[in-house]
Amino acid sequence: MTRPPATTGRPRTRHLAAGTVLLAALAAGSLFVGVSGLTPAGVLDGRPEEVRVLLESRLPRLLAVLLAGTAMSVAGLIMMHITGNRFVSPATAGTNESAAFGVLVATLFAGGQALFVKMSVAVLFALVGTFFFMWILRRLTFRDMILVPLVGLMFGAVVSAATMFVAYRADLLQTLGAWTSGDFSGVLRGRYELLWIAGAVTVLGYLYADRFTVAGMGRTFAVNLGVRYDRVVNTGLVLTAVITAVVVSTVGEIPFVSLIVPNLVTLVLGDNLRHALPATALAGALFVLVCDIAGRLIRFPYEIPVSTVIGVVGSVVFLTLLLRGGKRMGLR
């Protein structure tokens, strides 16, 4: 009898190391992609103009890309475990759309307020939206692997439509684009720092990694192992909602990342979050960075928003996953 080769649940250290080196190289390279000429030599020489561009624009942009990529991927990973469905992520549960709605409402009623206020409102809306989705989920009698994210997508579309309508009435459609399509081109020093909150929440997620894995085994196993299932699920939902809202209010919605990166990683490494979460964080940062660099190079000196690039790449990857993932994705 032939069997598939044994797989290990642990990423090889050398793979992680290789990924980190690749990320570092791309990150360093990305600093020198842009319209204003910035060269390694110039920065090392300490030319004031170049150092200023580096510190004011390029470095903040890089950090924003890495933080957003990492945080969104990890948020997707957590959500997929606490819902027990590989296709449920902030992108398919209405979380993204709810956060965007929140930013719009904050802009309407507190337009002049600091970004932090908008972000707080976005967090609130993302929480309400996510918990509403979970409420629907609990009432579904037929919890099919595909049906659940479809319900989430429908819910997201409804929220999105409401957002559009309000924005249209308030003549804010143009502004709305800033949050609904993620873009790193506007990132400057002083305008991305809130993303560190998402980074911190991601670290918090790592501390819960084992409990999320246990919750992913299902309620029965979780209760047997003495884990407070509902509390862990709610904690996970709050973490994902906060991460999503922070990312949406600072750089805008980034599609697909929270869906495909965790799926690709767990396809290879399995679902033990202690191992899969760091790898997902790394892969998420890499994926968004590569897409951002591509968006900057394809029509140089013009830029294609990262959300567009990811939309194209992501849909191809996602379709491939659906068609070839088969049993491992829980599809039979």
Added chain:
Amino acid sequence: MIEIRDVTKRYDGTTVLDRVSLTIEPGGVTSVIGPNGAGKSTLLSIVSRLAPADGGTVTVDGLDVAATPGEVLARRLAVLRQENHMPVRLTVRELVAFGRFPHSGGRLTPADLALVDEAIAYFELEPLADRHLDQLSGGQRQRAYVAMVLCQDTDYVLLDEPLNNLDMRHAVQMMRRVRRMADDYGKTVVLVMHDINFASCHSDTIIAMKDGAVAAQGPTARMMTPEVLGPVYGLDIDVHELGGSRIGVYFS
């Protein structure tokens, strides 16, 4: 000791358990038998706090299962249900290692790792240890789940139809191991069993349930009689002494 007092459970107005009272003494293997819908699995769920009771109390060594913190109970009592769809992809070793979670959180000590290895060896899972659960057959998976429960190292082990998905050879092996878990490790094992003859050959005590109530309880030899079994299953069951065990015959 597991003490069940006046436990009642209703689903949508149907009474599934009707004021059930039972005492399960520590040590040995106890099998709960009875026809479909007798309330066996429901009772097991309530004892293991997987489902709340609508009335009555269950205590395990004096701890009320409804009021004791989950992590405290998880170090005393382990449970495995019959339907075990596992949405996460873990290797056998990872799964078994999670049995140590109630004891050491995620940080496994060398002693924990030794127990993990022991449980894997006990169920002869070494060749499969690094396989993902979705690459195993149903029977292999079942063994992995029970290995996890053994690794949890609790005084009480509750298994709901542990022979599900197992062929004859693996079923016998599973029952022998369950028997040895009681004999070698001094555990109190409670099983929900469909096959009365497996229950007869491997348990010390049998509890027969019917229509949400306990029909009879006693030592295996006293329970394996046509007089006890017949009314429980509504079937004529001949009981023969074969190879030192009492075997019920009801096939034709």
